Amino acid sequence: MNGLDNIGVYSQRAEEFGLALRGGFHPVDEDSVPPLVAGQSPRTLLLFGNVGSSIWSVFSESTEFKDAEPDPLNRWSERIGHALAEEWGGAAFFPFGGPPYQPFLKWAKKAECLESSMLGMLMHPTYGLWHAYRFAIGLPQEVILDITADQPSHACNSCDEKPCLGGCPVNAFDGSRYDVERCYRYLKSTPGAACHRHGCQARIACPEGSGYVYQTDHAAFHMEKFLLSQSERFETDSSVIK
Ligand code: B12
Ligand code: SF4
Ligand code: SF4
Known part of the structure; x- marks a missing residue:
């Protein structure tokens, strides 16, 4: 196993930005994950986002938050998403920027044990409704994912x-x-x-x-x-x- 096969490498790096690794999966055609470059499909898709206010202390000190230009959180997400994707040899995809939008709710359900709540947002067994997605990163390598088989009952x-x-x-x-x-x-x-x-x-x-x-x-x-x-x-x- 080299470093980039190890899921812990990705979650630890993301935590430096207050981001949580929100699970991942090995995409098939029906998941509609875009290619990394023409003709190269990703073998792993990892999702990253905030749980509670986990990103707030880093984001609220960022250039994007302070520069008074539009869409600070999206620009912050793009900067970090693209930088991490480049570091890991993959490509970043974002929940905003549409329509059409990348199907983050579908990807999120495949990446973690989540269900749609009565409000439409996804319900997480620990974070409830208090979580969201900042980007996904497609990788050319197959990362071994630690996905629990137990489906908790939907709240x-x-x-x-x-x-x-x-x-x-x-x-x-x-x-x-x-x-x-x-x-x-x-x-x-x-x-x-x-x-x-x-x-x-x-x-x-x-x-x-x-x-x-x-x-x-x-x-x-x-x-x-x-x-x-x-x-x-x-x-x-x-x-x-x-
Ligand atoms: C468009 C959009 C919206 C639109 C809704 C459009 C509409 N219904 O008219 C608007 C701008 C209103 C919206 C609002 C919010 N949204 Co929104 N939204 C999206 C987005 C970018 C695309 C969804 C989409 O159109 N998919 C394509 C269609 C075909 O699929 P669909 O499943 O039918 O999509 C519908 C639902 O997603 C729904 N929807 C989208 N957001 C929300 C929020 C709520 C509260 C509800 C009930 C429904 C809903 O509207 C879509 C169109 O009908 C997704 C990100 C993504 N790429 O998926 C985020 C997303 C669904 N939104 C999210 C969030 C958190 C919100 C907000 C709560 C943001 C916030 N302030 O924190 C707000 C709600 C405002 C409030 N009162 O608090 C999160 C949900 C996370 C989760 N826990 O499930 C997502 C995944 C974005 C993210 N970065 O994580 N959103
Ligand atoms: S923010 Fe929520 S509670 Fe407030 S008016 Fe909108 S939907 Fe209702
Ligand atoms: S757990 Fe209850 S209060 Fe929370 S979203 Fe579901 S139905 Fe609503």
Whole structure:
């Protein structure tokens, strides 16, 4: 076994950026993983992202966070994703930049024991809803993956009360659909809403992974960026973006 066959090499390097290795798999054609270069399919795909606010201390000190240019988290992710891919002789793929988007939710379910939650986001047995993806790296070598065969039971199946569905002040979630416009209009018209400072109240109402709820400045950062992106989508009056 050389160093790059060992899964620990990848997770330890990623941790330097506050990123967690979020599992991996050996792709087949149906996984729709792009080639590394023309004609060379990756033999391993590894996913990386944050669990709780794990990236926040590194990201909030980065050039991208401080330079006041658009999309700081995406630019930070691109810089680190491309650098690690180059270091490991692979290629980086990102969850943003579409449409079309790379199928990260499908890849994530294949890489780890995850299920879609009542809110649409993926439920993790430890982190609950408090995790996300920053990039995936395709590698030419076959890395031995430590994938557990045990599928933990899906938390939503035994959650009788489903407090998430009642957590949103405007019922933007109905258990099958997320009404993005309703969420956006409420946030825009209610500057004092708890969602702005603490994050989505429907997500917070879920008892799973409560030790990983995003810290306030991290949650507020995402909400501000979400509002900005949806303002471009829902407002015809460009003066809304100030
Ligand atoms: C487009 C998109 C959105 C759109 C949703 C579009 C719509 N429904 O109208 C918008 C911008 C609204 C959105 C919002 C958020 N998103 Co989003 N989103 C994506 C993205 C880039 C593509 C999904 C897609 O279109 N796939 C293609 C279609 C064909 O597949 P699909 O399965 O039908 O996709 C649908 C769902 O993914 C859903 N969706 C996407 N995001 C979210 C978030 C929530 C809360 C829900 C219920 C549904 C939902 O909308 C898609 C289109 O209908 C993915 C990343 C990726 N590459 O997959 C992230 C992704 C799904 N989003 C994610 C997250 C975390 C969010 C936010 C919570 C971000 C945040 N602030 O932290 C917010 C929710 C805002 C809030 N109220 O808090 C994570 C989910 C992680 C997880 N634990 O499962 C992903 C995987 C991104 C990532 N970097 O990890 N998102
Ligand atoms: S509150 Fe219950 S139903 Fe809702 S996402 Fe959490 S575990 Fe699932
Ligand atoms: S951010 Fe607030 S308004 Fe939007 S879905 Fe979550 S709880 Fe509802």
